Structures are given as structure tokens and as C-alpha cells.
Amino acid sequence: MSFSAVTPCVSTAHLSESTTLSRVAVDVKHSTILPCTHTVHKGLTEVTWRAGSEELVASYLQGNLTVGPGFESRVHLSTEGIEGGNLSLFINPVEYNDADVYSCFCSNVQLCGVTLEVFAPTVDPVPVGDRVKLPCYAPINRQTEDSQLNVRWEKEGKVVLHLHSGSVTLGSGFENRVSVSKEDIRKGDLSLVFNTTLFSDHGSYRCFYNKEKTAGDPEEIKLTFTAREDNLTVSEGDSITLPLHSTEPVRVQFSSAGDQSTGVSVCVVEGGLPRCETQYKHRVSIQNGSLHLQQASPSDRGVYRVMDHRTNDIISIFSVDLIEGTQPYAPWATLAAVMVMMVVILILMMVLMRRKRKNKVLLGNRTQKDTDKCKTQEVQFSSPEKKELQKIYRPVISHETINAPSPPISPPVTQTTDCCWDPGHMSALCPEQSSTDIQRMAE
Template sequence: MKLLMMIVLLLLGSQHALGVEVYEGEESVLLPCQVPADVSSSSTSAVWDRDELKKSTVHLRLKSSDDLNDQNSHYHGRTSMRVDALQTGDLSLTLRKPTVSDSGTYTCTALKDGQAQRQPGVVHLKVTEPPPVWPIVLLAVLVPLIIPAAAFVLCVCCASKRMKDRQVPQSEVVEVGQQESVLLSFQTTANLPRDVTVQWTRSDSNTMVHVYESGKDQPGKQDPGYRGRTKMNEDPLRTRDLSLTLKDTLLTDRGVYTCTVKKDGHMLLQKSVALKVKESLPDIVEVTEGEESVLLPFKTTPDLPQDVTVEWTGPKHMKVHVYERGNNQPDKQDQGYRGRTEMKKDPLSTKDLSLTLKDPLVTDSGVYTCTIYSKDGDKLLQKSVTVRVTVPHTEVVGLTQEKESVDLPFKTTAVLPQDVTVEWTDPKHRKVHVYESGKDQPDKQDPGYRGRTEMKDKDPLRTGDLSLTLKYPNVIDSAVYTCTVYNKGGDKLLQKSVTLIVRTPWMAIVEVTQREESVQLRFQIPPDLLQDVTVEWKHLDSNKMVHVYASGKYQPDKQDQDYRGRTEMKEDPLRTGDVSLTLKDPHFTDSGVYTCTVYNKDGKKLLEDSAILRVRVTLMDTMAEMLPHPRPHKHRRAQSDLGHRNRNHEDVPLMGVQSA
């Protein structure tokens, strides 16, 4: 009967928590969930979960269809969502033929690539048995008798309200995180006899949480799951503080706790406290692809039974690692993680459930969740860790043009399937080299590289050495080369870039007269190489520091006193790649070999080249030095000197020197 169906939506302490109540036997019940349309349209899926179940998925909706492969069997054929749910933002779930066993907490989450877009919506469903029909008929008969009786009861209630020692306080709601302590407060003004019994129980399961009797705690009378985790204040009857402290909170501690004070079996006082245990916020760990491993931390404080199951899951609900019955269970984990995960020895005793993930790949990025289940499948603890795997910085290789070949290094410790594709490309996206189906594929590479490349190792997938040998390197080969490893489905597994610098084998020479205003020492490097490098110019003959550019600016305090105020580099040299140096007022003592060196942030030498500067002294300079009057100003130098300048005008691709 529709008149007997109750659907009540109540706010339960959170703007996202709703309560839905329905009778068993109804055709269906709607669990409401609404998100903004812009959130749902950018999501890739929406999932309904029931946290207290070991297999928690109730319904999973993708953009165009449902994905019920991982659905809990209890809900097979009984759930549905709107076909346009992710387009409209209406993620409500219809549950058909609700039963009492469907009662519980359901969460609705919009996901993008496996990660929650916002806080999940929470719905508390309560399914109760319908009342019998005969009380309705009886009610019509007894109404004339009920009204006088109700008036009498009202009088009694008013009188009992004045009896403070028998007043029942209002229930309250407290919220706490996992593995924390929480106080379930209950303070009274009543004068209590010394022979009363104080009992804290779980109303939803009728579990005995704590007993205080005969002036002391009674641990033998409480449920084993709470032993060692509860505490009341000393002498609570004297202080009138009957509050209970619950330590090391678990997800299964969620529920309504009721404190009852009894004497000779009669209730004197009672109060209820609703406890909510929140799931912890995810940690974030970052690792660079190519590193040996990454640690997903999870340390616990509660004493866990030895018969629990520890389950790490990853993106797309894949099982990453399972620890059960005191042993790892490799046959229960996803194939892509076998041989790559490890937990510490005896994790339940040490309370360290952290997971080590070896050979992290870019595709391993995502949210990883560790869940601890009791032997009955109840969820005890849960923690999430967000893993971000980044591509390493570009490695730089430099050589002179006379070399026969150069290796572009790329070694990995990852175990690669034999059906992957290894592809080296240049900045113009031309295929430099392709290794596929266990051999090189010269017909797939750009004609400009044919006959000039080969994999350094004959069996690169077995050894993990994906380095490429480039033969007959030329100055025009200077560029950034990228190696990408794809699986057979086309997904990117690994990637690394190498910057190749090919220099001319000779050293540039310049001659300039002492009366010149300035001279420029040229050095060109790849633009946008790295922003955290240091550029140093040195005079090798005197070992003096001529100029230093670091942390994005000129560092005058690091150069030799003789060169202060006399050197200059162009603006933003790392972006343009022009790290040439201008030396003002050159003197014959400035002659010698100048070297420019580029270091990375760890002090490793990336690039280096040199030039010879010769500063000639003219007859006019000699005479000027002998005269008593000051040396003529640079801007008034004789025109005859300009005709005698001897400068090197060679066009050197990477390094040269010219007068300004």
C-alpha cells in the first residue's frame, strides 16, 4: 500500500548526508545524488559504493554505458541510473525490490580518470519491515479511548520532566578521523547512588562497549573488539561525568552509542551519541620515472587481528597487492603489478602496512587505496595515497663533430613485455628509429636517419638498455631526441629525452686592438635547455672568474675584481640560448684562453667550449701610455686604427669570438 510507504529525507549533520527510509517489499527506492552539470560533464564515470561491504561497488556508470563487471552480486539486476547521468548531473540511483539487508550507507562519487572530482554524496538507507494491517483497523475502534488516555499521559510527562534525575538528555553527533581518540560525552547533574551500573552499548548492533559496575570498569563484560580501547574518568559517579573515551577509531566504529544508568534493573538515565568516522585525506607522493621504487606510506595505531585482509587497490580498481592469512597473495593481484610490489615483513605486528612499488612508470600515476577488512568482510581501516610519476629532466650529451658515433642513453629497470614498441623521435616528430616485434624497423624511420642509427644493445627489452647509437653526428644533428615506449594498446609506458650538442672541433681565435670599445666571445647553446643551470666564463691563463650567470641573473660578487663592471651577457640567455659574453675596454693583459662552462643544479658539467682572445697594442697606444696627459677617450679613437683591426670573421656554429 502506498499509504504505508515512508520516504523521509533528513539532513544528518552534513550537507551531503541524506537519510532515506522505505518499507521492505516496495517496488523500488530512489537514492538521490545531484552534482553540477559542469562537474559531471568533465567526469569519466560515476560510482555508487557501500563502504561496509568487502566488494563495495553497487553501480558504476560510464559516459555511454554501465560497467557492472565489478558490481557486488547482491545488487545484480536491481540497480539503474539515468542514461544521461553524466550529462545532466543527476547521478541518482534506483534500487529495485529493497530488502532489510540493503540498509546501510551509500556513497555517490563523480570520477575523472579514477580520481574523485569533489566530496562524495552520502545517503543512509533504512529498509524496515512493513507494519501489520490489523493495527489500522484496531486504531479506528480505540480512538475514542485513546484521547482521554493521551491527556493523562501528557500530565504524567509534564510531571516527570521536572524530575531532573530522570531526564533523558538529547542525543548528539560527533565526528572523528580514523586512528584517533574521541570523547562520547555524557555529564549529568543527578545524584547517583554508588551501586548503579553504567553501560555503554552500540544501539545498531546491541554490542557491549563498556561496563562500569561496583565502583570499577568490567573489561570481562565488554565486547572483545573494544577491549583496551575504552576508558572512563576516575570515579565517574562522584564527578557525575559518565563520558567515554574511545581510542584508535576504526571505520566499523561508526554508529549510535547509548549510555544507560541502571539500578536493580530499572533505568535511571540514558543518553545517545552518534559517532561518525571520517576517511583520511590522501597523502601525495611524487617520484621520477626511472627511479628504483616509491613508498606508499600507511602506518596504523590499533592492534589488528591476525586474520584481517590487507588490500591495496589502484587506478581503475585494479588489485595492486593483497596480504591475507599472514602471507602475500600474488595470484590475487593484477598482472601489471606482479613482481613489482612488496610489503614489510610481518606488517600486522609492526603496524606498518606501507607498500613499495618498484620501477614506477608514468602510467602508474593515480590514487592508491589500502583497505583492511575483518574476517567477516567488514571495512576496518582505509587510507588513500596519490602517486605522481613525472618524466625526468632532459639529459645532455656533448661531443665534437669528428667523432664517429654518439650514444643517446636510456636505461630502465622496468620489466617490459616483448610486444612493446620503442620509438626515438626528433623535435620535428620525425621517426629517428623504431624497434618493434623484437627487431629494428628501418622502413618506419625518416629517410634522413636510415643507415645512421642502431639500438646499442642487441636485446634491449631483456637488458633494459634502450640507448640509441647515432652514427656520423654533425652540427645540424644538435637537437632534443625523445624515446617513448608504447604497449600493444598504444598506451605510453616510459619516456625520456636527451639533448645532443655537436660542436665544431676547432677553437675560435680573435684579434682586437687595445683601443676597441668591446669584444664579444660567442657561445650558442640549445634554447630553453634548463632554467636552473649555471654559466661560468673563466680566463684559463690566470684562472680568474670572468663572469657568472646563475639563478636567472648576473652574479658580480662571484667574479674576479679585474672584470667587475666590464662584462655583460644578453638578456634572458637561457631562453634564447645565446650565452655569449661581451668584454668591455679590452687590454693586452686580457689576452689568453677563455672557457665557457654550463653546469646543472647538481654541479655536473653539461657543455663547455673555449676561444682564444688576442689583444694587440698599437703604436698610438704605446705613445699614449708614454705621454703625461690621460689616455684618449674610447669614442675619440683614431680612424686609422679602425683600418688596421684584424678580426676573425669565421662563422662558427656553436662558439666564436668577434669584436663588438
């Protein structure tokens, strides 16, 4: 707002008769500026914006900005602007509850007045299946407790969602798909959010608030859809999956590549049950709201249309391309290969363990036999002065020739691998060693 005269702050607490209200209109969730320009004293220390008569919006005092409840992080006053006489208030984003009459004060002197009008947005048609928000707004007190919030959404007279006493009740067919935000409601935003949409959601919606069921703004919202278009690429032998996006009866049509007509009927799906043409009857199943066409072949390449069975409105269009020459992934084959490998490993382990036990038994038997033999075996030396070396030896199993010093004795005899250990000489002797080896050991 502009003023015809330059006026410093004066001591008056009310809007002067010569000051007129300016008007600002904005769509909800957009940004806006509430204008106020005024020449002020250089020593000015306080600028305050209020909504209505008392509600604090923002206050600038000696370089510090204080923001009122509900306006946190959304309003701004420029220090440079104030020093230059621009006291305008910037709001981003604008909430529906921001609609009010705003006044700017300089040291308790009202300088400007602005009427802020906030408009609810409209809903444009969206592709079926998308997330969508149906707008509705109402003047809700920002301090309202959760238990006191009361919001009701209806579609053509039937309950879609009802928030009351802190709990939410959902209408049939809308479970796990719609919601409202308690935090947003306190800002005046009663909007209904669809996480995912079905073609059967199209129609007129209304929202109400408080116990008196006062209608929100706008009083009625229409939800409409455009046909959803998707491109699908599948491998030969895989399944083609077509989301139906509707709980109402639908018809699936097929047109081969290059055919511009609506094509031939594949199936009619009603109540989750398919009624298909003969060539598709044994290849079609319905799972999780989608039609699955199994064992795709080159003849399945083309355009599929999902249409409302009653109105013939097109819900979805799928252009399907096929990658030929590939084999479908068979998880059972991989599992079978893994199981065969595990069986082979198990058999090998059993064979090795059995062989190990057998060797252990044979070794134990032989050790006992050698022990008994060595206990009764006395090594003879031909040199009388070496008689004291005669002793009983403990068993040692050796597969190497032992060359121990020994005195000259009788001619050599055949050496065996059953040897005994001489702890006194830290050497090994064999009962049937050659005389040369024994003589060498005695020396």
C-alpha cells in the first residue's frame, strides 16, 4: 500500500480513518507479500505485524525477529528493508488459516492494513493409479488438541474417512489407501490424500469439520482420471502383468502390433474372476489386482487396453514388446543343482571319514604289535665293552633307513622297517639291522 504523505510514527493505537486496507489474494501453499512502506524515524526500534486484533505474526526489535505461534519458519521481515522504510511481510507458504486482516504497527502506531484472501486449489485430472490430494480447507484453531479434531470426508453420501476423538474410521473400499494429517488440519488443511487411486474412485467428494458438519472450502471436489499409458518389455516365456486399477468390472482388449483398432477381447474380469476367450483361458490368472498372461510368445506383442466394462472408458493402455530367444528363469533348476552338489560333498566327506577311521585302527594294531616285539627284543653287540649299551627299546615306526654308529659285529642281515628308539643315545635301532649299521651306532 502506498501513502500520499510521509508520516513518522505517532502515538495512536488505532487505525486512522485516512488509512485504507489493501487486498491481497493468493492460492493456498503459494507465497505472498503483505505490502507496507512508510518513512520512519532512524531511531525506530520496533515493527510488529498482527493478524486480526491481537494475534502476533512477527515482531522486529533491535535486529531480532520474533515469530508468533503457527507462523514459525514461514514469515520474514527484511532488516535492510525496514531501515529503508519497507516494512512488508513475506509469507511462504501461505496456509488456508492465514486468511485474515493484517495490521503493521510502528511503536504501537498502526501504519498499514492488509486483507489476505486465500483460495483453495482445483484438482486436475490425473492418470489412474497415481497418488492424488483432494483439497479442502476450513478455519481451524491452531491450538486444537488431537482429541478435539473432527473431520469427515464423504463420496456421494457415503463415508470415506472420519476423524473423531483422536481415531480414524475408513469407509469400505478405501482401507489402507486414504489419510489426513492432524498437523495440517490445525493449519486449516483438511485435504484427503490417496496413496494410490483406482478407476472406481472417480466421482464427487465433500469434506466437513466440527460436530455441526460445517462444509469446508471448496464445498465439493470432483476427482477425474486420464488413461494411464505404460510401456512393458518382457522376455519370451515370461508373464505379462497388466494392473487393472479398478474394483469394478473391466474388459481387457488386445491389438497386435500395427493394428489401430481396439482389437479383440482377452478377458472380462469381475469380482476378481476372469472370463477369458478360448485361446487365453489356460494362460490367465488374477493376482493382487493384476491380470497375468503366462508364457508370452511373439504373437503377444502389441497393445493391451484395460476398459471399464460398463462405460467403455479406457483405464490403461499398455504397449508390450517382447525379447525373443530367451528362456524364462527356472529357480527350481538352480535349487536342484545346489542340492545335487551338497549330496556329492556329503558322500565324499563320509568316504574320507570312513577311510580315516580304518587307518587309525590299522595303525593302532601295528603299534601294539611292535611294542610287544620291542619289549622282548634285546640288541646284541659283539664288542664286550659295549655290553652296557644293551637295553630294552620303545617302539618307533619308521620308513627310512637309520644309520646309527655301531661296533663291528656279525655279517649284515636284512633290514626291516620295525624299529625301536634308544632314549639313551637319542637314536633309533631296528631289531634286524645290518651289522654295519649297529657297529656304527656302537662307536
